[in-house]
Amino acid sequence: MTGINYSDKIPNNVNLSEDRTLQRALEQWQPNFLSWWGDMGPDGSQDFDVYLRTATGVDPQGWAQFGYVKMPDYRWGIFLNPAEAGRKIHYGDHKGEDAWQDIPGEYRANLRRIIVTQGDTEPASVEQQRHLGLTAPSQYDLRNLFQVNVEEGRHLWAMVYLLHRYFGRDGREEAEALLERRSGQEDNPRILQAFNEPTPDWLSFFMFTYFTDRDGKFQLCALAESSFDPLARTTKFMLTEEAHHMFVGESGVSRIIARTCQVMNELKTEDVTRLRSAGVIDLPTLQRYLNFHFSVTIDLFGADESSNAATFYSSGLKGRYEEGKRSDDHVLKGATYKVINVEGGELVDKEVPMLNALNEVLRDDFIKDSVAGVERWNRVIEKAGIAFRLKVPHKAFHRKIGALSGVHVSPEGRVITAAQWHDEQDTWLPSGADRSYVASLMGRVIAPGKFANWIAPPVMGINRQAVDYEYVRFN
Numbered sequence: 063m064t065g066i067n068y069s070d071k072i073p074n075n076v077n078l079s080e081d082r083t084l085q086r087a088l089e090q091w092q093p094n095f096l097s098w099w100g101d102m103g104p105d106g107s108q109d110f111d112v113y114l115r116t117a118t119g120v121d122p123q124g125w126a127q128f129g130y131v132k133m134p135d136y137r138w139g140i141f142l143n144p145a146e147a148g149r150k151i152h153y154g155d156h157k158g159e160d161a162w163q164d165i166p167g168e169y170r171a172n173l174r175r176i177i178v179t180q181g182d183t184e185p186a187s188v189e190q191q192r193h194l195g196l197t198a199p200s201q202y203d204l205r206n207l208f209q210v211n212v213e214e215g216r217h218l219w220a221m222v223y224l225l226h227r228y229f230g231r232d233g234r235e236e237a238e239a240l241l242e243r244r245s246g247q248e249d250n251p252r253i254l255q256a257f258n259e260p261t262p263d264w265l266s267f268f269m270f271t272y273f274t275d276r277d278g279k280f281q282l283c284a285l286a287e288s289s290f291d292p293l294a295r296t297t298k299f300m301l302t303e304e305a306h307h308m309f310v311g312e313s314g315v316s317r318i319i320a321r322t323c324q325v326m327n328e329l330k331t332e333d334v335t336r337l338r339s340a341g342v343i344d345l346p347t348l349q350r351y352l353n354f355h356f357s358v359t360i361d362l363f364g365a366d367e368s369s370n371a372a373t374f375y376s377s378g379l380k381g382r383y384e385e386g387k388r389s390d391d392h393v394l395k396g397a398t399y400k401v402i403n404v405e406g407g408e409l410v411d412k413e414v415p416m417l418n419a420l421n422e423v424l425r426d427d428f429i430k431d432s433v434a435g436v437e438r439w440n441r442v443i444e445k446a447g448i449a450f451r452l453k454v455p456h457k458a459f460h461r462k463i464g465a466l467s468g469v470h471v472s473p474e475g476r477v478i479t480a481a482q483w484h485d486e487q488d489t490w491l492p493s494g495a496d497r498s499y500v501a502s503l504m505g506r507v508i509a510p511g512k513f514a515n516w517i518a519p520p521v522m523g524i525n526r527q528a529v530d531y532e533y534v535r536f537n
């Protein structure tokens with residue numbers, strides 16, 4: 063079951079050829095996917111030979127095989143983790159019962175909504191990143207971008223398989239709609255707002271893969287707990303791909319910091335104007351990008367109090383992050399959790415039923431995980447002997463969803479007036495000038511082993527290749 067069949071038109075480890083109707087339906091969707099990839103996938107890069115990894119099996123050892131592939135020829139397919147014999151539901155109202163191999167009728171609508179919402183983010187990020195290949199700071203980075211893009215394409219396949227296999231006609235219609243919505247398009251946008259924001263430059267890309275792909279990790283971890291076993295198995299395999307996306311973000315930002323600190327020390331200056339004329343990204347600008355991507359991403363977890371979140375958990379559709387490692391009763395009736403509310407212009411803690419606060423629980427788990435990486439970035443700055451420290455903003459800063467969307471809050475967590483927000487926002491979020499400065503640095507660096515001036519080379523190459531390996535052949 064772990065071996066992937068590459069002789070089928072659609073690579074898979076789900077014995078697709080044994081279900082002719084499903085196979086035909088997916089084979090009809092495949093050309094539409096490829097035409098979407100042609101229109102919305104990486105711009106002007108479809109002919110390049112890219113050193114990509116492809117899944118060969120779903121077992122943890124060596125699932126990947128590396129080689130040159132033209133992206134439209136990438137073997138997107140359907141890969142599920144092996145089934146766990148006798149798997150039981152371990153939380154919610156069905157705790158102790160067998161996991162579902164099919165969808166119970168009463169949960170169909172909610173599960174479809176969960177799968178469509180997850181599925182929609184995958185092509186969205188490819189669309190958001192489609193222009194970045196034109197301005198890659200190195201071949202190494204270009205290759206990493208394309209790896210992320212083809213894997214997001216595969217994540218779409220993962221969700222589309224579930225829609226086709228388990229949701230009949232409705233599922234097929236949803237699978238078509240996933241190829242029709244467009245990131246940032248006014249009439250038919252992607253479902254979640256962070257996936258409609260532009261990713262105009264490589265600093266945004268690295269922040270996006272650090273923060274927003276990490277949202278992906280937490281959502282996938284919650285879905286990996288699902289009582290609907292095929293969803294749990296498919297998201298478990300997606301998580302192995304997601305790890306690389308977050309690595310791209312964390313190491314990308316870290317290399318920008320390293321380069322900036324090097325120039326700060328060479329010039330013995332913290333002066334933003336001088337650093338900008340030296341062509342590096344000053345640390346306060348990095349902080350503003352961080353504030354933006356962090357705040358937009360934590361909105362993705364949804365309203366702090368949500369009856370849907372309670373329903374999804376109690377009915378067993380979506381668990382908590384690392385549900386199995388928690389020592390409570392996994393039913394949570396009567397338990398409470400603190401969310402932030404606004405009262406008389408102040409932020410106050412409010413104790414609410416935990417079931418209703420599960421979005422907030424997942425958001426807080428995400429925040430803990432994000433902060434750890436920011437501390438690793440700070441160690442790079444510290445090692446360079448520079449006093450500046452990056453910091454994630456207060457949870458209430460720049461929120462557009464939930465109770466906090468109605469107030470203006472500074473990065474330190476101070477409630478402020480609209481006028482104060484207006485005066486200060488350019489010191490907290492990337493200003494037009496920041497964005498155009500960063501844009502002015504972007505330009506494709508083509509020669510193997512060469513890097514744009516604003517970013518340090520990585521410590522090692524991909525798959526133990528040298529840093530100056532030819533990761534992309536431009537043809």
Ligand SMILES: [Fe+2]
Nearest residue numbers: 184214217278
């Ligand atoms: Fe993804």
Ligand SMILES: [Fe+2]
Nearest residue numbers: 275278304307
């Ligand atoms: Fe991702």
